[in-house]
Amino acid sequence: MMQYKKDKHRIEVELPGDFNLNAVRLISEQMGDRKELRIDLSKAHFVNSKAIIFMHKLMFGEKQVMIKLKDPPKLFFELLQTLGLHTVWNLDEIVEP
Numbered sequence: 001m002m003q004y005k006k007d008k009h010r011i012e013v014e015l016p017g018d019f020n021l022n023a024v025r026l027i028s029e030q031m032g033d034r035k036e037l038r039i040d041l042s043k044a045h046f047v048n049s050k051a052i053i054f055m056h057k058l059m060f061g062e063k064q065v066m067i068k069l070k071d072p073p074k075l076f077f078e079l080l081q082t083l084g085l086h087t088v089w090n091l092d093e094i095v096e097p
Helices: 021-031 049-060 074-083
Strands: 003-006 010-014 036-040 066-070
Touching: 003 021, 010 021, 021 036, 021 049, 049 066, 049 074
Parallel strands: 010 036, 036 066
Antiparallel strands: 003 010
């Protein structure tokens, strides 16, 4: 089960597993008008394309959301490179150790 904390401007999510369509749906339900999303991916082995698209739309959409990712899996970076987004996303600001 996804754990989360939220306040008026920010939501922090700890995923129990992979970042996939189900996780996207659960996070979307909780986002509201918040401007910051922090996702702990330390238990994830995979981040799929639906999750990448979701985050891209949040960061570059009409209501821009600041995203922070804690400990994303190696496959996340490989998928970003395959999609050509590694040069678009500012990973130094997005990824937390």
